[in-house]
Amino acid sequence: xxxxxxxxxxxxxxxxxxxxxxxxxxxxxxxxxxxxxxxxxxxxxxxxxxxxxxxxxxxxxxxxxxxxxxxxxxxxxxxxxxxxxxxxxxxxxxxxxxxxxxxxxxxxxxxxxxxxxxxxxxxxxxxxxxxxxxxxxxxxxxxxxxxxxxxxxxxxxxxxxxxxxxxxxxxxxxxxxxxxxxxxxxxxxxxxxxxxxxxxxxxxxxxxxxxxxxxxxxxxxxxxxxxxxxxxxxxxxxxxxxxxxxxxxxxxxxxxxxxxxxxxxxxxxxxxxxxxxxxxxxxxxxxxxxxxxxxxxxxxxxxxxxxxxxxxxxxxxxxxxxxxxxxxxxxxxxxxxxxxxxxxxxxxxxxxxxxxxxxxxxxxxxxxxxxxx
Numbered sequence: 071x072x073x074x075x076x077x078x079x080x081x082x083x084x085x086x087x088x089x090x091x092x093x094x095x096x097x098x099x100x101x102x103x104x105x106x107x108x109x110x111x112x113x114x115x116x117x118x119x120x121x122x123x124x125x126x127x128x129x130x131x132x133x134x135x136x137x138x139x140x141x142x143x144x145x146x147x148x149x150x151x152x153x154x155x156x157x158x159x160x161x162x163x164x165x166x167x168x169x170x171x172x173x174x175x176x177x178x179x180x181x182x183x184x185x186x187x188x189x190x191x192x193x194x195x196x197x198x199x200x201x202x203x204x205x206x207x208x209x210x211x212x213x214x215x216x217x218x219x220x221x222x223x224x225x226x227x228x229x230x231x232x233x234x235x236x237x238x239x240x241x242x243x244x245x246x247x248x249x250x251x252x253x254x255x256x257x258x259x260x261x262x263x264x265x266x267x268x269x270x271x272x273x274x275x276x277x278x279x280x281x282x283x284x285x286x287x288x289x290x291x292x293x294x295x296x297x298x299x300x301x302x303x304x305x306x307x308x309x310x311x312x313x314x315x316x317x318x319x320x321x322x323x324x325x326x327x328x329x330x331x332x333x334x335x336x337x338x339x340x341x342x343x344x345x346x347x348x349x350x351x352x353x354x355x356x357x358x359x360x361x362x363x364x365x366x367x368x369x370x371x372x373x374x375x376x377x378x379x380x381x382x383x384x385x386x387x388x389x390x391x392x393x394x395x396x397x398x399x400x401x402x403x404x405x406x407x408x409x410x411x412x413x414x415x416x417x418x419x420x421x422x423x424x425x426x427x428x429x430x431x432x433x434x435x436x437x438x439x440x441x442x443x
Contacts, residue, residue, distance in 0.1 A: 073317045076285060079335030081318065082359045082384050087331040088282050089350055090124035091342050091381070097125055099133045100141045100156050107282040107294075108153040108163070110347040111144050114246035115428075117154045119345035119378075122427050130245050130431055137241040140261060144248060145238040146171070149296050149352070152239075157261050159278065164236045164257065165271035170296045171233050191231050195256075202240035202253035208232075236265060245431035272297065272305045277327060279353075285316045285324035285332075289355040339384035341416045343401075343424050347376045351386070361386045365406050380420070382413055390421065392428065399429035 076084075086092045089106060102125055103109060109117040122128045133154075136142040143160050147153045147167055155163060191212060198211045205228065212227040236257040241247040258264055265271070279291060288306065292299050306313070306325060316324045344350060350360055351369065361369060362385055369377050369386060379386045380403055388405035401421040409417060 073315050073323070076316050076318055076324065076332075077335055078319060078359060080332060081285065081324075083333045083335050083337050083339070084285065084331060085283060085350070085353075085359055086339055086384050087333050088284070091350070091384075092333070092337065092339055094124060094126040096127075099125070099128075099136045103142060103154060104156045104159060104278070105282060106349065107278050107353075108148060108155045108159075108349060110148075110349055110352065111152045111154045111248075113346050114248040115432075116345035116347060118246060119343070119424070119428075120348055122424070123342050123344065128427075134241070134244050134247045137247045143238045143257070143261070144241075145236070145257065146233050148294060150233055151347075157263075159274070160238075160257060161261065161263055162266050162271035162274040163278075165265045165268040166275040167295060167297060168234075168236075168268065169301070170298065173298075191227055192235055195228070195231065195235055195237075196258075199237060199254055199256040200259040202255040204251065204253055208254060269305070269308075272301065273309060276302070276305055276309060280313070280325055280327045281330065283353045284330050285326040286354065287318075287322045287324050289322075290353065293355040294349075294353045339381070341413070341420045342381045343390060343420055344379050344381065344386075346378050348379075351376050351379070360384070368406065380417060382409070382417070388417075390424075392425075399425045401425045401428075 083092070090097075090102065095102065095105075097105065099121055102121060103117075106120070106124070109120050111117050118128075118130050118133055121133060133142065137144070140157055142154055143157050144152060144154045145160065145164070147155065147160070147163055150171060195208065195212060199208065203211070208228040212231075232254070237254045238257050238260055239248055240253040240255045240260070242249055242253070266274070275295060275297075276291065279294060280286060283290070283294070288299055288302050291297070291302050295302075312328070314326050314328050314330075316326065318324055351357060354360075357366065360381070365386060369379055369389065371377065377389050378391070379389050381387060387407070387409070388403055390404060391402050393400050393402065401424050403417050403421050405414075405417070
């Protein structure tokens, strides 16, 4: 079968266009997050910085309002990590990734001999979690276990089963909606809606991913979702009639939605700042379309952290750090290589704009975004 071949430059620009990094868009946060697929959210400020880099006139209050109105939610999803997604996407995404969450947690479940009690514990947690509860309240409500392997050796049923259940974090106070002491709530009760069947959810997740990150291969889909490759191939076969395909310069088959953005490979790309764990850097097995291989280990740390970075001409060109000096926020770019004078000025200007966005909200909240240097 003859497929059109896309160059590395074309793939890079396709990703930037779909991720709203070529031009800031006029979108509300809910629609933007659906366009972006999902925003990784371990650090409460990260989704806000991701949207600030992508949306014109973005205010943190816009996303906080979406969380409060339950249009956007935060919970454990892709790669067993916290993500912000639209509420309607969560109802599809969670059933799609639940088998991978189960597989990841199964050794602990077996070690604790929880299999016979798992459904009962899940039902008990879901019933108690119809209202937001702290982790302490959930632990005290669920029965203690005979042998504990939780944090600090705790006998903690909640720690063992929480990733297997569709639980969300209930929003709290601004500036970022979520602090360090989360409250958990069962998703069906919070959203007043049921989860979709897993196969339907996986088809929806693939469509979303290809719209936001395509063209992409099966290995890229697996990298982003951690859904088993066999399941992804079955889903792609189901969707074959509605998808298009390409090849990259190495001959890999790349899947896409019809009409997906494919701008020219030489389209100019502006300077953009990315937060910790920006999904752009997590979406591909081969990250070279946005992250040059020589810099990979400087961005991706041995502990799994993806450090805050900035992009020049569509590629990651350095890190950045946020400091509070004399009560003021300062963003310091840390380029990997010397920058041309004009580019250096563009980077400095964008850094100043980011500082202006962060400082009125909570300067100290960005302390985690401080790579060494």
